[in-house]
């Protein structure tokens with residue numbers, strides 16, 4: 001980095017050409033020249049269930065873009081690669097050729113990280129002078145492991161935790177003070193080939209953050225339940241102690257709220273960028289029920305309730321206040337995702353959740369149903385003592401309370417969490433470090449009585465069985481978004497028919513649909529520049545051998 005000037009032939013040529021200019025004229029031109037072309041990328045990998053109902057843009061990148069000083073930007077754009085569905089590599093090269101970036105920021109959750117590295121390889125092959133800056137959840141959790149891996153050849157900088165201020169300071173340093181990175185908080189940079197990890201700053205004072213830049217997204221095809229969608233936040237952080245959650249590593253156990261005027265501007269900005277629905281991405285917006293009341297009041301007062309709202313919520317927050325659910329309906333809320341986690345008391349304890357979560361869930365779902373709001377619920381199954389019956393109990397609970405959209409997640413040993421430590425101690429982890437599979441749907445654990453493959457098979461059966469005729473009758477998605485609902489059903493028919501046909505053709509092989517699903521996964525992973533054929537097939541062979549198919 002310190003030889004930035006020497007590296008930059010174009011700049012040297014420009015300096016020689018301008019020898020006759022006054023110092024001030026030259027400085028102005030020089031600063032302009034040094035302005036950066038910044039490209040921000042979110043990853044293409046998705047967890048398959050989510051993808052059918054919604055495809056959201058990445059808010060972290062829009063917020064980072066909104067907070068880079070204008071005078072150091074030549075051009076800035078965001079590309080949410082989740083919208084690129086064919087030949088990613090070809091798309092990337094075309095993008096690099098047309099945009100000619102100086103800096104590329106890549107955002108990745110753990111299951112997307114390896115794709116981010118593959119993309120960085122493509123970037124460096126295209127032009128090794130483009131700076132690659134990695135940020136997001138996985139970097140925050142794994143920067144120390146990454147800095148000792150082969151991946152460092154493709155990563156110039158890493159930014160841990162909140163990125164807005166650190167990224168701006170990094171771009172400023174590249175423009176004004178190349179090579180001087182030691183004072184930039186949250187930054188990891190290389191010196192003599194080794195990563196140095198600067199200290200992290202305190203959490204950002206949210207009143208200092210400008211609103212996200214949405215108009216610079218190159219690709220815009222985001223949807224939720226068939227409507228154009230966007231993302232906003234009204235707070236950051238959560239003070240709860242769920243031991244499986246990665247969020248405390250981002251902000252500590254803290255909670256900060258945005259000012260309501262700022263949230264109002266953010267909604268206006270989203271609507272002016274075409275949003276017909278908004279997903280509120282807060283970690284736990286319901287931690288302060290008053291804040292949610294204020295949010296709904298502001299939405300109603302400003303007549304922003306002509307668009308739809310979706311949010312994830314704690315069951316306690318929803319259950320604690322009957323008036324809130326009513327007000328949410330008036331404000332346009334159509335979808336609430338509740339963290340139910342598990343119906344087995346020992347499992348709730350293992351997840352460090354409050355045992356009241358079950359009774360509160362029943363009440364919360366009832367309140368949502370009464371107010372015509374879709375209730376979704378996340379369960380975390382396959383904890384060490386889980387048997388097949390215990391896993392199915394979550395299914396029965398979801399059906400009993402008529403949950404519109406259940407998500408049966410598998411316990412995932414995310415890096416650094418207490419949960420991972422406990423699972424490792426229980427010898428329950430079957431995949432320690434191939435993070436591509438850490439998407440909540442792939443199984444990376446075993447229980448005392450079930451193998452990873454058996455768990456996976458049970459889950460595929462549960463997911464298949466939930467959407468029966470009875471479900472079509474009771475669920476609210478059909479009533480609130482009929483067009484989306486029937487389209488999804490129609491799209492699914494060929495898939496369901498193929499599954500049925502497989503069962504008829506191979507009556508003795510009960511795993512045949514599961515195997516087909518795994519093959520689809522291999523294909524999907526290839527689209528994300530990952531080749532996992534060997535890993536997945538070798539696991540399947542183990543299953544075949546064990547079950548003696």
Ligand code: B12
Pocket residue numbers: 045046047048050051056057058059060061063064104105106107108109110111133134135136137138141159161162163164167233244245246247250281282283284409414415438439440
């Ligand atoms: C909203 C959200 C979603 C949404 C939308 C995601 C989207 N479009 O980005 C939905 C519902 C689709 C979703 C799904 C999933 N999610 Co999610 N999600 C979140 C949530 C609640 C908020 C993320 C957010 O937008 N925050 C607000 C923005 C402003 O912050 P940010 O994204 O963190 O960005 C900041 C920093 O990270 C950093 N940064 C980020 N990227 C970059 C890049 C650069 C270059 C730099 C410099 C900095 C930087 O700077 C940003 C600004 O400060 C988090 C956190 C939580 N408490 O649960 C989980 C979380 C990110 N999700 C998680 C997971 C695992 C998933 C799933 C895989 C499965 C699941 N169990 O939920 C799926 C799969 C997603 C898919 N692509 O298919 C995990 C990730 C764990 C990990 N180690 O990777 C989290 C942390 C949840 C948790 N409790 O552990 N998710």
Ligand code: SF4
Pocket residue numbers: 238239240241242245246247283284314339
């Ligand atoms: S309530 Fe949600 S955000 Fe808060 S610690 Fe638990 S899982 Fe994480």
